Amino acid sequence: MDVLDIARWQFGITTVYHFLMVPLTIGLGLLVAVMHTLWVRTGRAEWLRMTRFWGRIFLINFVLGVATGLVQEFQFGLAWSEYSRFVGDVFGSILALEALLAFFLESTFLGLWIFGWGRIPKKLHLATIWAAVVGSTISAYFIIAANSWMQHPVGVVMDEATGRPRQVDFLAVLTNNTALAAFAHAVVASLMVAGGLLVGIGLWHLRKRKVANRSTEDVDHAVWRRSVRLGGYVSLAAFVLVALTGDWQGKLMYQQQPLKMSSAEALCDTEAPASFSLFAFSKLGSNECDDVHSITIPYILSFLAHSDFESPVPGVNQLQEQYADAYGATYPDDPSFGDKAGQPIDYTPVLAVTYWGFRLMIGMGMVSAAVAAYALWSTRKGRVPTSRIGVYGSLLAVGAPFAGNAAGWVFTEMGRQPFVVVPNPDVPRAEQIYFFTAQAVSPGITAAEVWTSLISLAVLYAALAVVELGLIVRFARTGITEGDTTPTPGIGGGRSTDDEEPTTRPDDDASDDVLQFAY
Amino acid sequence: MDLQTLWFAAVAVLWTGFLLLEGFDFGVAALLPVLSKGDPEQQRADKSLMLRTIGPVWDGNEVWLVTAVGAVFAAFPGWYATWLPAMYLPFVLLLLALIVRAVAFEWRHQRHEAEWDATWTRVITGGSVVAALAIGGALGATTLGLPIGEDGTRVGGAFSWVGWPVALGAVAVLAYSLVHGAVFLALKTEGPVRERARAFALRWSPLAALPLLAWAGLVVLRSGGLVSTVLWLVAALAVVGTWTRLKVDREGQAFLGWALVLLASAGAVFGAGYPTVVASTVDPAFDVVVGTASVSDYTLTVMTWVAGFGLPVVLGYQAWTYWVFRKRLTAEPEHQHASA
Numbered sequence: 137m138d139v140l141d142i143a144r145w146q147f148g149i150t151t152v153y154h155f156l157m158v159p160l161t162i163g164l165g166l167l168v169a170v171m172h173t174l175w176v177r178t179g180r181a182e183w184l185r186m187t188r189f190w191g192r193i194f195l196i197n198f199v200l201g202v203a204t205g206l207v208q209e210f211q212f213g214l215a216w217s218e219y220s221r222f223v224g225d226v227f228g229s230i231l232a233l234e235a236l237l238a239f240f241l242e243s244t245f246l247g248l249w250i251f252g253w254g255r256i257p258k259k260l261h262l263a264t265i266w267a268a269v270v271g272s273t274i275s276a277y278f279i280i281a282a283n284s285w286m287q288h289p290v291g292v293v294m295d296e297a298t299g300r301p302r303q304v305d306f307l308a309v310l311t312n313n314t315a316l317a318a319f320a321h322a323v324v325a326s327l328m329v330a331g332g333l334l335v336g337i338g339l340w341h342l343r344k345r346k347v348a349n350r351s352t353e354d355v356d357h358a359v360w361r362r363s364v365r366l367g368g369y370v371s372l373a374a375f376v377l378v379a380l381t382g383d384w385q386g387k388l389m390y391q392q393q394p395l396k397m398s399s400a401e402a403l404c405d406t407e408a409p410a411s412f413s414l415f416a417f418s419k420l421g422s423n424e425c426d427d428v429h430s431i432t433i434p435y436i437l438s439f440l441a442h443s444d445f446e447s448p449v450p451g452v453n454q455l456q457e458q459y460a461d462a463y464g465a466t467y468p469d470d471p472s473f474g475d476k477a478g479q480p481i482d483y484t485p486v487l488a489v490t491y492w493g494f495r496l497m498i499g500m501g502m503v504s505a506a507v508a509a510y511a512l513w514s515t516r517k518g519r520v521p522t523s524r525i526g527v528y529g530s531l532l533a534v535g536a537p538f539a540g541n542a543a544g545w546v547f548t549e550m551g552r553q554p555f556v557v558v559p560n561p562d563v564p565r566a567e568q569i570y571f572f573t574a575q576a577v578s579p580g581i582t583a584a585e586v587w588t589s590l591i592s593l594a595v596l597y598a599a600l601a602v603v604e605l606g607l608i609v610r611f612a613r614t615g616i617t618e619g620d621t622t623p624t625p626g627i628g629g630g631r632s633t634d635d636e637e638p639t640t641r642p643d644d645d646a647s648d649d650v651l652q653f654a655y
Numbered sequence: 656m657d658l659q660t661l662w663f664a665a666v667a668v669l670w671t672g673f674l675l676l677e678g679f680d681f682g683v684a685a686l687l688p689v690l691s692k693g694d695p696e697q698q699r700a701d702k703s704l705m706l707r708t709i710g711p712v713w714d715g716n717e718v719w720l721v722t723a724v725g726a727v728f729a730a731f732p733g734w735y736a737t738w739l740p741a742m743y744l745p746f747v748l749l750l751l752a753l754i755v756r757a758v759a760f761e762w763r764h765q766r767h768e769a770e771w772d773a774t775w776t777r778v779i780t781g782g783s784v785v786a787a788l789a790i791g792g793a794l795g796a797t798t799l800g801l802p803i804g805e806d807g808t809r810v811g812g813a814f815s816w817v818g819w820p821v822a823l824g825a826v827a828v829l830a831y832s833l834v835h836g837a838v839f840l841a842l843k844t845e846g847p848v849r850e851r852a853r854a855f856a857l858r859w860s861p862l863a864a865l866p867l868l869a870w871a872g873l874v875v876l877r878s879g880g881l882v883s884t885v886l887w888l889v890a891a892l893a894v895v896g897t898w899t900r901l902k903v904d905r906e907g908q909a910f911l912g913w914a915l916v917l918l919a920s921a922g923a924v925f926g927a928g929y930p931t932v933v934a935s936t937v938d939p940a941f942d943v944v945v946g947t948a949s950v951s952d953y954t955l956t957v958m959t960w961v962a963g964f965g966l967p968v969v970l971g972y973q974a975w976t977y978w979v980f981r982k983r984l985t986a987e988p989e990h991q992h993a994s995a
Contacts (some may be wrong), residue, residue: 199761203754209721210746213739224732225950229958232729235722240969243714244976251711306957578740580808589747607765
């Protein structure tokens with residue numbers, strides 16, 4: 137593999153991995169803040185316990201998200217320096233503002249939340265988790281605005297002197313319709329991740345307690361029951377919103393990146409009305425659309441793309457020709473394109489990835505929604521399910537929305553290839569700004585360097601995944617036991633009983649409180 | 656002052672703020688095996704006490720690094736796109752160290768076995784030492800010299816960044832952080848750890864300041880003016896001041912003195928370095944400078960407005976965090992340690 141391919145694998149692996157933690161941080165953070173709020177408002181013991189239990193899982197996961205997020209801030213420069221130079225006038229400022237406005241908020245207030253139990257007034261302490269959640273959400277907005285600018289560059293003009301885009305409208309970058317749709321879609325998808333986790337672990341505990349004939353009157357029972365109900369409702373509501381925002385995003389993509397969407401459908405030739413592909417098979421190793429055979433439902437694709445049953449949807453073959461006419465059939469014969477200089481350009485993304493990535497995303501969302509519906513139905517009016525298939529299936533399905541999120545990102549990022557910055561079709565051809573992935577890679581670096589970082593990061597990430605999963609499984613199995621009731625151990629202390637509120641002490645005797653901390 | 660100069664100053668302030676804040680948590684983490692004494696149980700308690708001083712704040716401190724790197728990218732993409740790929744391997748090493756260090760902070764207390772705790776505590780120490788060295792090396796190289804060719808691309812292959820500037824910067828940041836951590840521990844703890852930390856700082860502070868002063872001195876000699884020379888002298892005097900304050904047990908004043916060592920040295924380095932952001936060892940004509948590395952005035956204006964409102968708020972709530980956790984810490988009595 138050449139530097140370009142290795143660098144793409146490295147970026148793909150580190151970013152998909154990072155995005156396993158991110159949706160759980162966003163979704164679960166919000167739900168923990170809601171639990172904490174309900175405890176402060178009602179004073180009911182189960183909400184406190186839920187805050188502590190889910191809060192601790194949130195924290196185990198949060199730190200890995202932060203740690204792997206660090207890589208993102210550096211790797212645009214490390215292996216993609218020409219990309220960084222090209223987009224510098226827009227992209228870097230969004231990252232810097234994300235750090236300034238979101239990361240500080242998130243990390244500082246989470247530190248206050250973790251170490252603030254019993255040290256700062258109860259309502260102020262509640263405000264700290266909300267501030268952290270707001271920080272995470274702002275962060276998601278900025279990074280998605282940055283990504284959406286690559287998908288649909290707005291607010292810039294080509295600077296003739298530098299040959300690079302120059303920002304002229306910062307507000308247009310922030311209110312990019314691509315960003316609004318993608319942000320909404322990503323946030324509700326994050327809630328599906330959190331909801332699925334609450335349902336899976338909650339049902340498992342409920343069933344275990346029932347099989348062991350434990351009481352259904354105590355706080356523990358209420359904790360798991362409320363977790364399942366909350367998770368189920370959140371998951372279902374989020375699924376509806378995921379579908380709506382996904383439809384919005386899909387319609388935008390048909391205008392902005394028609395090749396991505398037609399590849400997602402393996403629609404080879406323009407059709408009016410166009411059919412939706414249910415299942416497709418192709419010659420192994422071929423990326424020729426005509427080798428793909430689909431089982432289709434008539435009219436549906438026209439409706440998905442344009443909200444009517446007649447409009448034509450352009451096919452991959454026609455679009456490939458259009459793009460070749462507009463942006464060239466071969467890469468310019470220029471050293472900045474490396475090995476690709478003078479080679480023909482394939483404007484069609486890897487069909488197998490876009491087609492199945494799209495279906496995996498939707499399929500996994502459906503699995504998760506079905507599990508949520510099952511959870512709500514099987515726990516109706518105080519019931520507890522004992523079906524092994526139902527409960528263990530729900531536990532297994534905790535992974536479904538994670539896979540769906542990852543598949544969605546792989547689809548949308550690989551679907552914009554061969555561009556790293558995709559031309560915006562709303563702008564006249566002469567004023568369009570675009571950049572090929574092949575010219576984005578750092579010119580001076582060696583394959584050995586990128587291999588070193590790819591392998592070392594992948595090995596480390598794999599090891600950390602084992603530890604993180606081990607910690608979460610171990611903690612989730614134990615649940616909440618006497619003396620271990622805290623989001624991080626020592627907070628609130630083993631000495632306060634579960635039903636007791638951690639007392640809020642005035643500052644002047646706080647010196648004793650540090651004894652309760654973990655450190 | 657034009658916007659490019661303002662943002663050069665902002666980047667300098669962010670890097671300095673990062674070294675000032677994360678410097679003491681690097682130092683505390685590096686000193687864990689040095690300042691814990693006695694039987695294994697007592698050592699564990701000592702380490703626990705030391706880690707508690709930085710527990711609530713290390714993550715917020717690390718955001719200064721993310722913001723500093725983000726600001727380099729945002730204001731000077733030419734600097735970002737030259738510096739990072741030129742030092743590809745040291746930056747990857749930095750990332751690996753920061754990743755393991757971050758998870759170690761949160762995961763070490765997720766299980767209560769002594770072995771688990773000891774392992775992650777070692778990871779915190781190792782990760783912090785490596786991270787301090789890597790950042791110091793990277794900063795040393797960008798201010799003292801990297802083999803950069805005409806088009807801003809590194810010449811000479813994957814290890815051509817190796818040289819005395821990297822070594823000097825690496826040692827300077829680690830040595831400064833060690834004493835910074837010790838002074839911080841002397842300020843934030845009670846009991847034997849406080850005594851040992853104070854003794855460590857008293858003994859090593861004059862020596863630990865030397866690489867930093869040498870680094871700043873070299874940049875001043877190369878391209879400094881009156882202001883950076885005065886700043887260098889202030890830094891040197893602050894070392895003496897810190898030592899005399901430590902001698903009479905005034906830890907608060909010593910902490911301020913040692914902070915001034917960094918502020919003045921960093922001021923000298925960045926002040927003398929301006930407008931060069933990456934000094935080329937191939938040919939001074941290939942230096943990456945503020946004027947060509949920067950983004951447009953429009954983008955700088957937008958960022959100036961947002962940062963103008965955002966930064967005071969950030970500084971406000973970070974300061975508040977330090978206020979909330981301002982008390983000195985003492986070792987945990989045994990029974991509570993067991994229950995936590």
